[in-house]
Amino acid sequence: MAVNLLDFDLAQLTAFFAEIGEKPFRAKQVLRWMHHFGESDFNRMSDLAKSLREKLVVMASVEPPRLIKEQLSDDGTRKWLLDVGAGNGVETVFIPEDERGTLCISSQVGCALECSFCSTARQGFNRNLSVAEIIGQLWWANKAMGRDPKGDRIISNVVMMGMGEPLANFDNVVTALNIMLDDHAYGLSRRRVTVSTSGLVPVMDRLRDACPVALAVSLHAPNDALRDVLVPINKKYPLAELMAACRRYIEKAPRDFVTFEYVMLDGVNDSLAHARELIALVRDVPCKFNLIPFNPFPMSGYNRSRPEAVRRFRDELAHAGLIATTRKTRGDDIDAACGQLAGQVQDKTRRTQIRIMESAA
Numbered sequence: 001m002a003v004n005l006l007d008f009d010l011a012q013l014t015a016f017f018a019e020i021g022e023k024p025f026r027a028k029q030v031l032r033w034m035h036h037f038g039e040s041d042f043n044r045m046s047d048l049a050k051s052l053r054e055k056l057v058v059m060a061s062v063e064p065p066r067l068i069k070e071q072l073s074d075d076g077t078r079k080w081l082l083d084v085g086a087g088n089g090v091e092t093v094f095i096p097e098d099e100r101g102t103l104c105i106s107s108q109v110g111c112a113l114e115c116s117f118c119s120t121a122r123q124g125f126n127r128n129l130s131v132a133e134i135i136g137q138l139w140w141a142n143k144a145m146g147r148d149p150k151g152d153r154i155i156s157n158v159v160m161m162g163m164g165e166p167l168a169n170f171d172n173v174v175t176a177l178n179i180m181l182d183d184h185a186y187g188l189s190r191r192r193v194t195v196s197t198s199g200l201v202p203v204m205d206r207l208r209d210a211c212p213v214a215l216a217v218s219l220h221a222p223n224d225a226l227r228d229v230l231v232p233i234n235k236k237y238p239l240a241e242l243m244a245a246c247r248r249y250i251e252k253a254p255r256d257f258v259t260f261e262y263v264m265l266d267g268v269n270d271s272l273a274h275a276r277e278l279i280a281l282v283r284d285v286p287c288k289f290n291l292i293p294f295n296p297f298p299m300s301g302y303n304r305s306r307p308e309a310v311r312r313f314r315d316e317l318a319h320a321g322l323i324a325t326t327r328k329t330r331g332d333d334i335d336a337a338c339g340q341l342a343g344q345v346q347d348k349t350r351r352t353q354i355r356i357m358e359s360a361a
């Protein structure tokens, strides 16, 4: 079977070319063609020797996931649905803002972590995405969005906040991050690439050592009792451990703060008492808060906090000197808001298998 070169970062591509008897600089050339120019046809990679092009046509491919559908919202938000095989689809979303353009990328088909307010969790878990499937989301979006009149890429930021827990797919996510950051590929700044985790503490340390980028943590609760319900991985890695991991991460991170994501659930985690508890919890962690109005979905059992409750909560944090912004809901007309990056997930049985494997480990 042909090797999909979208699965490789520069180091891996260099090793591949060495194996087939080619010089290391070929890796940079091909990386540039694939990601910088969005080219998938070796015959159009005009600065490669003809003999190499012929060799690559036989033994390799540049194969992003197949594009099923592209949607454009009235507010400029764009969404792509990509086919990742066996009836599964993943979505990626572009959100335009004044100063930047952010692409939200998925890392798994479904998610095994069962956060109680999350629509992805309800769909079950199928599998990790490959590197080509992760970077393929940026590949498609970048091709569609292109560059602005000054020649800068429209996509300036990437957040790994779509479907899945990125740190549960560590190796593939790190390889995809390497490609995003590589000047021969997308050349994104480490400060503009964010990995969002629900708090897999040991893997946060691994990310800090392997590929430090900006970090967001799905916090959603100010105490263990409530977080055990909303984000059940908290039972394994409780808040004290999570806060310590955040402090360790910041020591090496490109940004000197962690972003805490906090979904606002009416009557559940949005009182002033919760805000005060939160202030005490994060007192030793340089951080910013992103308050997210909940996007209700059928049978979720939760409601969106009232706007005045969100305002009061945010003001309480601000009075304590914390920076807190409220996320605008974008792309509502195409279901592109947080927690609605659903896609299609077949085979929900895998989550049980994973739980068994985890408890056996």
Ligand code: SF4
Residues within 6 Å of the ligand: 111, 112, 113, 114, 115, 118, 119, 120, 121, 162, 163, 164, 165, 198, 218
């Ligand atoms: S919130 Fe994130 S980690 Fe939790 S179930 Fe949803 S996708 Fe998974």
